[in-house]
Amino acid sequence: MDIALLIARLFLGLGLAAHGAQKLFGWFGGGGVNKTGEFFVKLGWNQGRFFAAGAGLGEFGGGVLVALGFLGPVGPALMILVMLVAALTVHIHNGFFQTSSGWEMPMLYAAGALLLAFTGSGAYSLDHFLGLDWYASSRWSWMAVAAAVILALINVMLRRAPKAAGA
Numbered sequence: 807m808d809i810a811l812l813i814a815r816l817f818l819g820l821g822l823a824a825h826g827a828q829k830l831f832g833w834f835g836g837g838g839v840n841k842t843g844e845f846f847v848k849l850g851w852n853q854g855r856f857f858a859a860g861a862g863l864g865e866f867g868g869g870v871l872v873a874l875g876f877l878g879p880v881g882p883a884l885m886i887l888v889m890l891v892a893a894l895t896v897h898i899h900n901g902f903f904q905t906s907s908g909w910e911m912p913m914l915y916a917a918g919a920l921l922l923a924f925t926g927s928g929a930y931s932l933d934h935f936l937g938l939d940w941y942a943s944s945r946w947s948w949m950a951v952a953a954a955v956i957l958a959l960i961n962v963m964l965r966r967a968p969k970a971a972g973a
Contacts, residue, residue, distance in 0.1 A: 811928030812875075818918040819873030822885055826866025829858055849895055850965035857961075864888035872922060875931020878941035882923035883950035889916040890958035895965065923947045 828836020836842065839862065843855030851857040864884045871881025889912040897909040904910045926942030927933050933941060 808928040808930055811922070811925060812930040814918060815872050815875055815922060815927060815931070818885070818915060818922070819869045819871070819881065821869070822865050822889075822915055823869030823873065826862045826864070826869060829862030830866055850967060852966070861888050861891070868919075872919065872927075875927030875933050876938075878926070878933060878938065878943075879923040879947040879950035882919035882947075883954040885919035886916045886923070886951060887954040887958045887961075889913065889919070890955065891961050894958070894962050920951065923951055 824834055825836075827833040829842045830839060832838030832841075837845070839855055839858050842858035842862065845854070846857045846861075847854035865888050868881045868884025868888065871877050872885060874881075893909040893912040893916070897907060897912055900906045901908040902910050924944065924947050926939065933939055
């Protein structure tokens with residue numbers, strides 16, 4: 807089980823951290839905060855750079871925390887927050903499948919993060935090494951996941967309706 811958790815944490819965490827690095831630093835073909843911020847303005851957020859930086863930090867920071875197995879459910883909650891916002895604002899109108907930019911991929915990341923929030927990071931984690939296994943309790947996980955969902959919904963409500971192309 808601990809090896810499976812390590813593999814899941816590395817794939818999910820480093821995969822999402824790479825997406826965050828695209829937004830924050832322009833790595834891996836990403837646009838960095840400026841270009842991603844312009845995209846966020848088109849999506850309906852007035853402060854595009856601010857929300858792009860927030861999304862990038864959530865993806866990068868949450869992904870790194872998950873990959874390291876550090877701070878229990880905090881990393882998975884950050885992943886859930888940004889993936890729920892992405893699914894509800896960018897992908898939901900495109901159907902399910904990733905091939906049409908649907909909500910499949912962000913929700914797979916969110917589902918994996920949810921699983922890790924409640925299973926804990928396992929023996930091959932910084933939490934275990936530092937004696938922070940208690941932090942992966944069901945109580946902390948429920949609080950972190952609930953906070954992530956509430957913050958995601960608030961984030962979605964903060965945006966205005968995006969302008970139609972050519973308008």
